[in-house]
Amino acid sequence: MSSQSFPLSGDYVRDLERLFQWKGVPPLIHYHCETRGEGDQLTYVVTAFYNGSFVGRGESNSAGYAQRRAAGEALAVCRTRFDRRTETSAK
DSSP states (O other): OOEEEEEOOSHHHHHHHHHHHHTTOOSOEEEEEEEESOGGGOEEEEEEEETTEEEEEEEESSHHHHHHHHHHHHHHHHHHHHHHHHHHHHO
């Protein structure tokens, strides 16, 4: 069984950063992808970090789908954290 890790980048990440900015979350999301298995059993595990903290994870046989799942979790977590900070600083 092989395994490799690498950071994700490219157009999809840039599109997500624009989405995060539009939703009011600073674009400090970093994605890390790990592959597990081989051939038909290849699985992509994408982990999302916001400002160094874990915020989401996605797993799929498609790298794009795994990243979308991780990004969806990350967006929800980050919006909640960012909204709480905004409420606290407004008081």
